[in-house]
Amino acid sequence: MAKIALAGNPNVGKSVIFNALTGLNQRIANFPGCTVEKKEGKMHFKGREIEVTDLPGIYSLSPHSIDEEVSRKYIIEENPDLVVVVLDASNLERNLYLTVQLMELGVNLLAVLNMVDLARGKGIIIDSKKLSENLGIPVIETIAIKEVGITKLKNAICENLDHPVKPKPIIWKGNIEAALQVILNEIAPYSSRIEKRYPLNWLAISLLENDKYAWEIAIDSGIPENELKEKIETVNRENFKGDAVIAIVDARYDLIKDFIKDVVTDFRGRQWALSDMLDEVLTNRFLGIPIFLAIMWGVFQLTFTVGKPLVDLIGLGIAKLGDLIYYLANLLDGAGTGVNPITDFIVGALLNGFGTVISFVPYLIILFIALAILEDTGYLSRVAFIMDRYMSKVGLEGQAIIPMLLGFGCNVPGIMATRAIKNPQSRKTAILVNSFMSCSARLPVFILLAGSIFPAYAGLVTLSLYILGVIIGISFAWLFRKTLFRGGDTYLIIELQPYTRPSIKGVAIKMWNQTKEFFKKASSIILIAVITIYLLDASGILEYLGRGVAYLFWWMKTSDGTPLSWEYGAALLSGFVAKEVIIGTLSTLLNFDPSAPLTSNPLVNLGPAAGFGLLVFILLYVPCVATLAVIKKETGSTKWMFFSLAFTMTVAYTFSAIAYFLVRFIVSI
Amino acid sequence: MNKKIKQENKKNTEKEQQTIPKEEVEAHPELSVTIIKKQLCKKERKKKRIITQEKIDRLNRPRITKTIIGLTIILTVLYLVGGILSILVLFGLKENESWSFYQKTAIFGWQQLKVTSFVLIIISLVMLWALIYYFRKKNQEADSFLIIGSGIGSLFGIIYLLVIIADILNGLISAAINAEVIHIDTYFYLPILLAIFTTPLFRLLTIRHIVLLPEKLQPALDGLATEIEQNNHRTMHLRRRPLCGHRRRKRRKWF
Known part of the structure; x- marks a missing residue:
């Protein structure tokens, strides 16, 4: 049975999509952090049975809390056949950060552009076809809460499982590319042990980010820890003045800017959206409470x-x-008041x-x-x-x-x-x-x-x-x-x-x-x-x-x-x-x-x-x-x-x- | 002649059936005709925008803003006075004091609600905040505060309207149980009276700030709306399926 995972930022509607796909009734809420454990269900479509896993919301693949750890572990270790990344159409730029990281992982990917109605209500129009071209993966528009686009999504999932679409490989430029080359050279002798489960480029960039999980993988693969650490520290100092993490984050956002070029049109101009106007008052420091x-x-x-x-x-x-x-x-009773012990x-x-x-x-x-x-x-x-x-x-x-x-x-x-x-x-x-x-x-x-x-x-x-x-x-x-x-x-x-x-x-x-x-x-x-x-x-x-x-x-x-x-x-x-x-x-x-x-x-x-x-x-x-x-x-x-x-x-x-x-x-x- | 018409109709139906997604027909063949009809109706019906850019521009004219400011001043004063008076009542306004009229005023026997005081004060504060922004020529911010002020005002109007209905029901039930004279003890009317003004004000303000997308994007949006409606219709028909079949069969018997 094919396995798919629903990933995405918190509060983008993953659980709503999960319920729509599986017909289950998992708790959904309009605030982040509602799902803290992964939930599993089965989707039946066109005679197929597909296992769907709803993961807790994460902003990136670098976890800081237990629920985020659950998501990353599942995506990397369980190796689902397809990762459906759910994007909030009104916050596309930030949502794409996780997508870029998933693209680095090289998993079979399908993007869902959810809540397009809310984005349109705010005056934001997204060209999903163009976005799909730029990312190199299919993008499906949905309004999950109204069950709009769900059939299309189901079709796309089946299509994707039959003909997997690997995203375009991420091309790093400048200092990052040079630093990655150094790390890749270091881990090359051990690549046969690593490559089966993890993409080498992803491991290299994660090591540069000083990700604990990546270090565990490297050590388990027999890479000499101290030597590699020394090399990475030198690269970090020379190329990034010790701020490699920030440089990588910036590079990812530069990539995102390229991806959303000619994709997002904002019709608001100087005008505030109604939602922003309500927030001006409801989150006011004096009147809010x-x-x-x-x-x-x-x-x-x-x-x-x-x-x-x-x-x-x-x-x-x-x-x-x-x-x-x-x-x-x-x-x-026949007579009396009917009062008895029973x-x-x-x-x-x-x-x-x-x-x-x-x-x-x-x-x-x-x-x-x-x-x-x-x-x-x-x-x-x-x-x-x-x-x-x-x-x-x-x-x-x-x-x-x-x-x-x-x-x-x-x-x-x-x-x-x-x-x-x-x-x-x-x-x-x-x-x-x-x-x-x-x-x-x-x-x-x-x-x-x-x-x-x-x-x-x-x-x-x-x-x-x-x-x-x-x-x-x-x-x-x-x-x-x-x-x-x-x-x-x-x-x-x-x-x-x-x-x-x-x-x-x-x-x-x-x-x-x-x-x-x-x-x-x-x-x-x-x-x-x-x-x-x-x-x-x-x-x-x-x-x-x-x-x-x-x-x-x-x-x-x-x-x-x-x-x-x-x-x-x-x-x-x-x-x-x-x-x-x-x-x-x-x-x-x-x-x-x-x-x-x-x-x-x-x-x-x-x-x-x-x-x-x-x-x-x-x-x-x-x-x-x-x-x-x-x-x-x-x-x-x-x-x-x-x-x-x-x-x-x-x-x-x-x-x-x-x-x-x-x-x-x-x-x- | 009749034959020709029948043949044409047959052809039309065949054409229509070709347009139905196969999946839907396979899953629910009995709904196919309904779906076609609905789809055709939708195609024929041209979607007209109720709120046009001209309307929004008209509502954003300075004259309208001045009218809104005037209304806001009146509403702020009314909410503030109502709130202060009800606080005085809450903390024991004496019968012979000059403001005691407030305690006595009642419509059809319903008196003022004492504990609403702080809600009335909050609404008046929000409106006052809006006024300050209006006077500082920051209309966007001012409208934001006024939307919330009028929104809460309307909300409490609705709540008290429901309270009245509940009180009447309650009185009727207690009369039915205890055979007593109906005595409805409720206090409400200031929030309801003011909601008559705040509700249209709220609507007007929200229209003022609608972001309309260009006409050329409208077909795409209409498509989205149609899909939503189709989804709703489909669910409705699925739920009513047995009932529809039953009715149809009955009719055939009669004719």
């Missing part, structure tokens, strides 16, 4: 108010279903416990839609850009923003996305603070508590929790970088694609994927957890456990001055499994009426101080067992997993106490 906060506040406002009637309807349905079950049980279990655990969790789906759907729209427009990458100013001040690498943004969806992919962070110290910091980013699982809990205790300001309270999570995360990142994880440069390279109008299909797919995940989780972990809680409650064990946890909050008093009841302790304990389970536990133990409005449930008795204190604790303590497992996997040590557990618990407990006493003080005045 307030605008972001206003938009997020709008999102939460929309989530709470528009979702409410739907949630009420589901609640009403659950209540009626409960009545129906009792009625049917009564009919079967009906109690169905109504108490399944309907009240599990059903309450499910009833929050409309809120989640609205939030998922809003976030998908923000992401697809390209706004979230701007948020990363404006946040970088503050992140770099605390010593966090700019790349740490993407995992944080992903953490708002789920902390597990958030932590995995830290692979894009080059500095290991900075990466560990980002992993440990990611738990403070409020994942979507926490949202229903916030809605339940905030909606019950602060009905008029539920949106504002929820937004304040999200902001608090970010502030605490950034503060601890600063502390870690000053103490535990010092050192390393901090910078951000981020692809700011032109703003796009999100498609209904794209938003719907994203919303559906996330909702499906929620249902999957609900029908497995949450359902089992709720049933376990019910059974533990019936056996009386849960009360003991709950009392133990509630005792730790001895200082927290509800609005009527009584200490926190054991049900809350049990709910916090159950939250370790998954945060949504807290709702199931509370509704089972406190016997919520699903059809009643939030303001009439027993949570109201908590009062604002204890309510907010609990909300802060839920926000900050370890998100779930899955997060701990992924921390262990990504740090490669159990020590950091336990550290994260202890650290988040301590922070949550401390800030919960601060929040409680602060709100109590405000309420008292």
Whole structure:
């Protein structure tokens, strides 16, 4: 079976093309670093089966991070039959840098000029035929997100596999050519061992660039390291004054200039494109953050108010279903009320416990839609850009923003996305603070508590929790970088694609994927957890456990001055499994009426101080067992997993106490 | 005569069928006729540009810029005053104070939303920024700020409109459940009222800055648009295929 690889800069639409080719549904996002592991799928076309590999985005073949390493290793070592390099039409010059490097490697190459519509929207026209002539490889125009040009691409892939097109060999000029000749002479005696797997010219230029990987190849081939190093250093000193790397980069860009000669026509003139105009304001150093906060506040406002009637309807349905079950049980029973252990279990655990969790789906759907729209427009990458100013001040690498943004969806992919962070110290910091980013699982809990205790300001309270999570995360990142994880440069390279109008299909797919995940989780972990809680409650064990946890909050008093009841302790304990389970536990133990409005449930008795204190604790303590497992996997040590557990618990407990006493003080005045 | 027409039609259909890509016919033979019709319709329909260069130039005239500046001044003042007043309300405006009219004003029983204050202030700040650029004769920068200001203004107008609809639904549901009198407690109208002005302003500003490509490149772009539409049609037909077949069969029975 033929193998093809999709390579390209981050955020150029590789995963969208991968999905279009394979029919799979890999996560795509309009910000860089979404793919951190290579993904594989199969393309079926004209009776052929082709293995397609989607690689993480890379700017060059000189890797600096784990995800970039994955891409290079695959291209060089796995030796795919065809490398499809995806180019962003609106940023052609920079995108061609990787193409030039792939041409140096001499792999069978096919270029895809994606997002031609966005380029045209900006007033940029690209002559793809001319580009193809200049590069010596086929170039296919696509708008992958709208599935335009995909059939042509499939045809071109098949054609290319049947009749491979090797790109024109790169001709180096001047000092570089002379330096390469010296290196080639040195490695010539060992060429028989090298040539089978790697092109000699590529190895020579990589050695001149002092690429670690190239040195490994050279040493493995038996080339005397010290002699060669000495020669290269002399060449570097004499020909490039010690700056061979910069000279090579310049030479590559000179080549690119030749390639795009008469290819790109820019009709903008002095006029700004609309996208640039929006960036002028949305990335403004003073207004960027307030605008972001206003938009997020709008999102939460929309989530709470528009979702409410739907949630009420589901609640009403659950209540009626409960009545129906009792009625049917009564009919079967013959006489009595139909109350027996089985009906109690169905109504108490399944309907009240599990059903309450499910009833929050409309809120989640609205939030998922809003976030998908923000992401697809390209706004979230701007948020990363404006946040970088503050992140770099605390010593966090700019790349740490993407995992944080992903953490708002789920902390597990958030932590995995830290692979894009080059500095290991900075990466560990980002992993440990990611738990403070409020994942979507926490949202229903916030809605339940905030909606019950602060009905008029539920949106504002929820937004304040999200902001608090970010502030605490950034503060601890600063502390870690000053103490535990010092050192390393901090910078951000981020692809700011032109703003796009999100498609209904794209938003719907994203919303559906996330909702499906929620249902999957609900029908497995949450359902089992709720049933376990019910059974533990019936056996009386849960009360003991709950009392133990509630005792730790001895200082927290509800609005009527009584200490926190054991049900809350049990709910916090159950939250370790998954945060949504807290709702199931509370509704089972406190016997919520699903059809009643939030303001009439027993949570109201908590009062604002204890309510907010609990909300802060839920926000900050370890998100779930899955997060701990992924921390262990990504740090490669159990020590950091336990550290994260202890650290988040301590922070949550401390800030919960601060929040409680602060709100109590405000309420008292 | 009829025979001749029938023969001509047959010839035409054969010609049309030759133009269909083989792959599509093989994959979905039942769609071939629809695809041809769609393709022919597209060929016949000449694409006309709704937004022409003349229109863009007209919107970029100094007179229009002056009108925009005037409107921006009014909107900035309205947003700023609204925002400040709602902050005063948020922090406890007393009943007998002169500005308390704001707290009391209501349309159909809906009062002002207190916590919108900071959003209104942000919008007014963005618009103020735009005004500063206008006065410094930096129209491009000014338009950028005004696009965002009017865009957020319109966005919040839409959000509050949805809030009203949700509130009405909520009231109806609670009435259905508890058989109580419908009481809708919502606060909205300033952002919605101002969105009536900000929405057309946003559209006008975006048109002002459209980069139109030369007419000679239009065929290529039209080709791209046609491909997108064809893709959409194809997906639509694939989804509706069983339904179409069912309808067709029914008709045959009747006639």
